[in-house]
Amino acid sequence: MKDFFSLLPLELLVIIISLLPFKEAVKSSVLFKNLLKASKFTKNVEFNELFFVKPDQSDETRQVQRRVFIDFIKTWIENHKGTVLDKFSLKMSTQANVGEVIDQCVGFATQRNVKELTLDFADSEWEEHDVYFGDYDAIFDMPKQVYAHSGLEHLKLYSCCFIEAEMRNFHVLKEVSLGWMKLSVTAIKGLLSNCRVLESLSMKRCWSSERFRLGQEETKGLKMLVIDHCRFEFDVFIVNALNLQIFKYYGWMNFNIMEIQSPEMEEADLDFAVEYSYHRRGYPLYNMMKNLSIASILTVCSYVLQVIPSGPEQLRMEHDMCVQHLIMNASLHEDEFIGIAFFINSCPMLGCLTIQICPKNDLSDCEEPFYFNLTRFWADFLGDCECLRSSLEEVEFDGYRGHKNENLLLEYLIIKGFVLKSISINLMKDDSGMIMESHSRQHAEDLLQVQRASKNLEITIS
Ligand SMILES: *[C@@H]1O[C@H](CO)[C@@H](O)[C@H](O)[C@H]1NC(C)=O
Ligand SMILES: *[C@@H]1O[C@H](CO)[C@@H](O)[C@H](O)[C@H]1NC(C)=O
Ligand SMILES: *[C@@H]1O[C@H](CO)[C@@H](O)[C@H](O)[C@H]1NC(C)=O
Numbered sequence: 311m312k313d314f315f316s317l318l319p320l321e322l323l324v325i326i327i328s329l330l331p332f333k334e335a336v337k338s339s340v341l342f343k344n345l346l347k348a349s350k351f352t353k354n355v356e357f358n359e360l361f362f363v364k365p366d367q368s369d370e371t372r373q374v375q376r377r378v379f380i381d382f383i384k385t386w387i388e389n390h391k392g393t394v395l396d397k398f399s400l401k402m403s404t405q406a407n408v409g410e411v412i413d414q415c416v417g418f419a420t421q422r423n424v425k426e427l428t429l430d431f432a433d434s435e436w437e438e439h440d441v442y443f444g445d446y447d448a449i450f451d452m453p454k455q456v457y458a459h460s461g462l463e464h465l466k467l468y469s470c471c472f473i474e475a476e477m478r479n480f481h482v483l484k485e486v487s488l489g490w491m492k493l494s495v496t497a498i499k500g501l502l503s504n505c506r507v508l509e510s511l512s513m514k515r516c517w518s519s520e521r522f523r524l525g526q527e528e529t530k531g532l533k534m535l536v537i538d539h540c541r542f543e544f545d546v547f548i549v550n551a552l553n554l555q556i557f558k559y560y561g562w563m564n565f566n567i568m569e570i571q572s573p574e575m576e577e578a579d580l581d582f583a584v585e586y587s588y589h590r591r592g593y594p595l596y597n598m599m600k601n602l603s604i605a606s607i608l609t610v611c612s613y614v615l616q617v618i619p620s621g622p623e624q625l626r627m628e629h630d631m632c633v634q635h636l637i638m639n640a641s642l643h644e645d646e647f648i649g650i651a652f653f654i655n656s657c658p659m660l661g662c663l664t665i666q667i668c669p670k671n672d673l674s675d676c677e678e679p680f681y682f683n684l685t686r687f688w689a690d691f692l693g694d695c696e697c698l699r700s701s702l703e704e705v706e707f708d709g710y711r712g713h714k715n716e717n718l719l720l721e722y723l724i725i726k727g728f729v730l731k732s733i734s735i736n737l738m739k740d741d742s743g744m745i746m747e748s749h750s751r752q753h754a755e756d757l758l759q760v761q762r763a764s765k766n767l768e769i770t771i772s
Contacts (some may be wrong), residue, residue, distance in 0.1 A: 315344045323348035326395065328419040348549070351392040357383050357415065358400040361435060363403075376403075380411055387418045388632030394569075395419055399428035404449040404469070416453040426464040426468070427456065432490035433469075436515065439584050441541045443519050446489040467491075470512075474500030482507060489514035495522060502528040512536035522547045537561065538585070540604070547742035557602070563591055563613065578602045582613040583641070587674045588620060596621030603656075611639045613671040619679045625658040625691055626647055634701075635662045639669035642715040644687075648679055650719070651691045655708035658696035663723075667709030667716075667738060684715075690721035703731045709738040711746070712753030721760050730764040735771045 315323065325346045332355060339349035343586055362379035363372050379402070389427060398419035402408060412429070419427055430452050448471035456462070460479040461633075468489040472523040474497045483505045491517035502524070515538070522542040529551035544564040549557070554572035558579040566650045570578075580602075597619050602608065608631075615638065617657055619625070625648065640646050642665070654660065682690065691697065705723055710716055723730065735754045740745045745751065754771045 314480040315342045319342075320348055320351070324351040324353070324392070325583045327351075328353040330354075332399075333361055350389055352390075352394060353394060353396040354418075355386070355390075355397065355403070357386075358399070359402040365435070374492055375407065377675070380408070383411055383415065387414060389662035390418070393422060394422040397426040397428075399426075399430070399466075401428070401430040402431060402432050409450075411555075412450065413453050413455075413465075416449060420455045420459040423461050424459075425461060427462060427468040428468075429470045430466065430468040430489075431470050434517075436490060439539050441515050441517050441539055441561075442490075443541060445517060445541075445629055446490045446492070446515060448596070453671040462575065468509050472497075472501075474498075474504060477501055477504045480505045480508075484508060485510040486686055487512040487514070487515055491516060492518055492541075494518045495520045495524075499524065502532060507531055508533040510536075512538065513540050514538040515540065517541040519543055521546050524551060526552055526687040528551050529554065534558075538594040555766070563595065563617075564589075566594050568594050568600060570601045572601075573604065575602060575605045575606040578605045579609040580590045580614055581609070581611045583611050583668075583671060584640075585613045585673070588617055590620070590677070591617050592620030593622060596623065596627075599631075600627065600629075602638075603633070604625065606634045607633055607637070608633045608653075608738070609637070609639070610653065611671070612641055612643075612646060612668065613673070615640055615653075616671065616673060616676075617649070618652050619648040623652070624679050625651055625655055627652070630658050631656045632659060634659050635658055635664070637664040637666065639668045641667060642713065642719065643670045644715065645670070647680070647682070647684075647687050647715075648691070652686070654697065655695050656693060658701065659703050661700060662704040663709065664706040665719075667707075667711065676703055685718065688719060692722065692726070694726060698726045699728050701729065702727055703729055705730065705733040706736075707734065708736045710735045710750055710754060711738050712750035717753060717757065721759055723760050724760045724767070724769075725756060726763055727767070728763045730767045733767065734768045737771070 323344060327345060335349055335352055339346040359379050363375040363377045377412065383576045400415050429452065446469060450470050452467060452472045452535060456478045458479060460481055462480055462483050465483060466484040466487040469491050471485055471491060484507060486501065493519060510531060517540060520543055526708050530553065534556040535554060539561045545566055547565045547568045550571040553574050555574050557570060557575065560581040561584060563582040564586055595614065597711045599618065611631060636657055638650060640650065697728055737754065740746055751771065758769055
């Protein structure tokens with residue numbers, strides 16, 4: 311290794327070291343002299359307090375570790391010789407007296423024309439999914455130099471506030487990610503209006519006691535919107551974005567009206583795993599699904615599967631959905647069966663069906679739409695639905711446990727999937743790769759004996 315690095319020219323080493331995760335780059339540069347030289351020119355700098363401060367230590371130790379971290383930052387910045395930076399990231403907890411080092415970091419990054427800037431002051435222990443009004447406040451303001459830095463392409467601010475009215479110089483800013491702070495809908499609109507080329511906006515654990523409404527005017531350039539466990543005023547959620555292609559929503563389905571008016575929608579991801587009750591959400595959920603039915607990739611969760619049949623239609627949407635790849639996070643509990651049939655029946659162009667086994671949402675006020683005979687369910691309610699006859703070629707099943715309900719569905723797909731080409735069954739494994747349910751392989755192998763409607767079908771078990 312040593313010789314290898316000493317043979318390479320510095321320019322190449324700078325490229326290599328800039329591609330490494332910063333932590334690895336620092337480690338390697340300690341080992342190899344030539345890399346140490348190259349690391350002074352690296353274009354990718356990441357200062358992360360967690361590399362230095364260990365959460366399980368005493369307060370005094372952590373104070374010392376923090377000081378070492380700050381000294382490391384200062385020394386690194388002083389020794390850096392490069393003139394350009396691609397990425398700069400600073401993650402640190404909010405302590406007194408760090409204002410100066412933050413300014414120093416931001417000055418360092420903006421003078422080197424950084425393209426991707428991350429300022430993350432969120433506490434690493436803030437991970438809960440249930441965000442309330444007032445939960446998080448941004449302690450730091452984004453330093454003034456940043457507003458003047460027109461070359462920025464990606465900006466991530468966690469627990470760091472900004473003044474949307476001053477975000478007027480970002481002529482190439484494409485992607486913004488905001489998290490762990492109060493974020494007014496007015497600020498979101500201001501940000502979108504002032505940054506005209508902004509394509510991607512993500513929000514994580516943000517809150518504001520306003521209704522979430524975005525209109526056509528401010529969303530002209532927006533192609534991707536991610537709302538990850540945020541809290542806005544319930545009841546109404548409306549996005550009217552003509553060019554939006556990707557929409558991801560994780561959190562509460564606490565709206566009587568949830569409208570997404572986006573004729574270009576390609577991919578939608580809905581995860582309401584935090585929900586625990588029906589609250590008569592069947593109708594609003596159905597209406598939103600209608601809005602999203604033009605998407606070609608759709609991911610839904612156990613909650614959607616259980617609640618959708620309590621809307622106006624139980625077993626099929628009134629018109630066809632355009633979904634070609636359907637991903638269902640489901641437990642395959644019988645409470646989800648009608649919802650699963652709803653989607654398979656509604657998607658006549660479905661080419662790929664992915665099932666990811668996950669825990670069921672236990673809903674307190676369970677409303678079973680109708681009684682059915684479990685073993686006959688798929689024959690009775692899927693029949694020869696359109697996609698089974700003409701489009702469904704691929705089934706992926708992740709987290710297979712060998713439960714009866716899993717086999718009922720898979721058997722039916724094998725018997726009735728006339729154009730199926732592959733079914734891949736991935737047995738549920740733990741983190742170390744051990745198969746979790748002892749009989750699962752045997753039950754999966756039983757499926758190999760089922761009579762196949764498609765001659766070209768290959769079933770793999772792994
Ligand atoms: C589905 O499950 C995967 C893996 O468990 C998870 O990462 C993803 O966020 C879930 N998505 C939805 C829409 O439920
Ligand atoms: C979305 O849904 C609303 C109400 O359900 C409806 O008025 C609107 O026409 C729909 N828009 C699209 C693009 O589907
Ligand atoms: C369900 O259907 C199967 C097959 O037709 C039948 O053998 C079984 O008795 C039925 N079960 C109930 C509870 O009706």
